[in-house]
Amino acid sequence: xxxxxxxxxxxxxxxxxxxxxxxxxxxxxxxxxxxxxxxxxxxxxxxxxxxxxxxxxxxxxxxxxxxxxxxxxxxxxxxxxxxxxxxxxxxxxxxxxxxxxxxxxxxxxxxxxxxxxxxxxxxxxxxxxxxxxxxxxxxxxxxxxxxxxxxxxxxxxxxxxxxxxxxxxxxxxxxxxxxxxxxxxxxxxxxxxxxxxxxxxxxxxxxxxxxxxxxxxxxxxxxxxxx
Numbered sequence: 693x694x695x696x697x698x699x700x701x702x703x704x705x706x707x708x709x710x711x712x713x714x715x716x717x718x719x720x721x722x723x724x725x726x727x728x729x730x731x732x733x734x735x736x737x738x739x740x741x742x743x744x745x746x747x748x749x750x751x752x753x754x755x756x757x758x759x760x761x762x763x764x765x766x767x768x769x770x771x772x773x774x775x776x777x778x779x780x781x782x783x784x785x786x787x788x789x790x791x792x793x794x795x796x797x798x799x800x801x802x803x804x805x806x807x808x809x810x811x812x813x814x815x816x817x818x819x820x821x822x823x824x825x826x827x828x829x830x831x832x833x834x835x836x837x838x839x840x841x842x843x844x845x846x847x848x849x850x851x852x853x854x855x856x857x858x859x860x861x862x863x864x865x866x867x868x869x870x871x872x873x874x875x876x877x878x879x880x881x882x883x884x885x886x887x888x889x890x891x892x893x894x895x896x897x898x899x900x901x902x903x904x905x906x907x908x909x910x911x912x913x914x915x916x917x918x919x
Contacts, residue, residue, distance in 0.1 A: 698758045701765075702749050705757035711748070715741040767816055774812045777826050781805050787833050791860040794836055797867035801829050804871040808878045822877040825870040832870075836863050 702708055715737055722733040748754050785802055789795055805826055812818045 701761040797864035
């Protein structure tokens with residue numbers, strides 16, 4: 693992934709701060725003790741600082757600092773992404789589904805997703821496909837609970853059952869399929885990513901907005917509700 697804003701990354705690096713802080717100190721000392729002739733020393737300090745900063749930016753050491761800062765940014769975004777899906781997994785783990793089929797499927801999902809997220813933390817990476825499956829399981833559970841609520845309300849008021857109620861067996865199979873996809877990514881140590889997945893990772897990290905939960909599209913939810 694190409695590094696964006698390399699000069700800004702260099703300016704915040706520790707290597708650059710080792711030059712910038714002494715320069716700032718000299719400017720402050722000149723302003724305090726060289727009045728009213730402080731302008732010339734301050735301009736000299738600033739000129740030397742600009743020249744050295746520009747020159748060092750194009751050195752090999754400067755390039756290393758840029759790469760290091762960029763990698764730290766990427767790892768921070770990856771950690772935030774992992775934390776986001778750990779939170780989704782936690783939400784799923786506390787759901788009361790009231791169905792043996794769904795309960796067993798979700799138990800399998802929690803086991804596989806837990807192993808996957810642990811591997812993510814170890815490798816500092818993730819799989820967009822596995823993340824999408826975690827979100828999908830949450831959607832499946834919400835659809836199932838929604839259908840249960842409608843069925844319960846219908847019984848309370850003596851209404852006929854809905855013919856479109858999502859069967860637990862069918863939705864449980866979807867959860868198991870999602871768990872299987874996550875397991876395959878975990879076994880591959882997240883290295884078996886396709887070109888499409890790598891492109892998605894690059895776009896996500898460049899966007900730098902890991903806290904925005906991507907929602908299942910309307911056709912996807914409609915497909916779940918039609919089961």
